Amino acid sequence: MTVNPSHAHRSRSRVAALFPAHARVLRAVLLGCLVALCAGAVPAAGPMRILVVGGHPDDPETCAGGLVALAARAGHEVACVYLTTGEAGIEGKGADEAARIRRAEAENACRILGARPVFFGQIDGATVVDKAWFTRMRELLERERPDLVITHWPIDTHRDHRACASLVYEAWNTGGRRFALYYMEAMSGHQSQNFRPTDHVDIGEVLRQKHEACFAHASQGITPETYETSMDHGHMERFRGIEAGVTHAEAYVRQDQSRAIDLAALARPVRVAD
Numbered sequence: 001m002t003v004n005p006s007h008a009h010r011s012r013s014r015v016a017a018l019f020p021a022h023a024r025v026l027r028a029v030l031l032g033c034l035v036a037l038c039a040g041a042v043p044a045a046g047p048m049r050i051l052v053v054g055g056h057p058d059d060p061e062t063c064a065g066g067l068v069a070l071a072a073r074a075g076h077e078v079a080c081v082y083l084t085t086g087e088a089g090i091e092g093k094g095a096d097e098a099a100r101i102r103r104a105e106a107e108n109a110c111r112i113l114g115a116r117p118v119f120f121g122q123i124d125g126a127t128v129v130d131k132a133w134f135t136r137m138r139e140l141l142e143r144e145r146p147d148l149v150i151t152h153w154p155i156d157t158h159r160d161h162r163a164c165a166s167l168v169y170e171a172w173n174t175g176g177r178r179f180a181l182y183y184m185e186a187m188s189g190h191q192s193q194n195f196r197p198t199d200h201v202d203i204g205e206v207l208r209q210k211h212e213a214c215f216a217h218a219s220q221g222i223t224p225e226t227y228e229t230s231m232d233h234g235h236m237e238r239f240r241g242i243e244a245g246v247t248h249a250e251a252y253v254r255q256d257q258s259r260a261i262d263l264a265a266l267a268r269p270v271r272v273a274d
């Protein structure tokens, strides 16, 4: 590509007149992008803001921990939102003590996955779906400005999971449908029902990391043994892997009216090395 020097000088003068002095940095960035495009380089896509909203500590990890680990490793900003703090989830412990223990477990799990924990403030086993909580969920999502939200599949035997799905769906639907909305499964057959995946994500590369995050929830009895037997998480990963033609996978359903996002592509690094 050749440029007439005098023409280029006139163009630069016009640009200088258009931009005030304090906008020199912006001009430099724009010029850099122009040079990169002329050289045929494809600018790296920026990081996405991803929220995984689950009913209890351990739901984002067991349902979507592989995707969370892959996306965080690739450079996306991922947060796990916990609708409740698991107050009712430890037999023999009061609500406050159980919440303290489960909050610490969730924070540890998020550290392992590279995600940020967010606690929404509802009470385990006593979740509320009403106008005030719709508003709070909508406010949270407006604050977080996500590109993608993944939450519980709405047909589930656990009412806290159904409450979670309902609050997120309402926020998405009445908030202008500004983010992509996908659903995750929780122990399909036992909890999620009628779940027919539209998307699969190969989680083989981060399987151990996902499992460590799940095992961080020791108060829930999630161990290498129960993960594979009574809780069936291991069976689900292998079954979804069979569907996807890989060893282990997670499955998701896209909300029909949501824009589509290539979930598998979230594993690709968002920044191109120099």
Ligand SMILES: [Zn+2]
Pocket: 055, 056, 059, 158, 160, 161
């Ligand atoms: Zn749950």
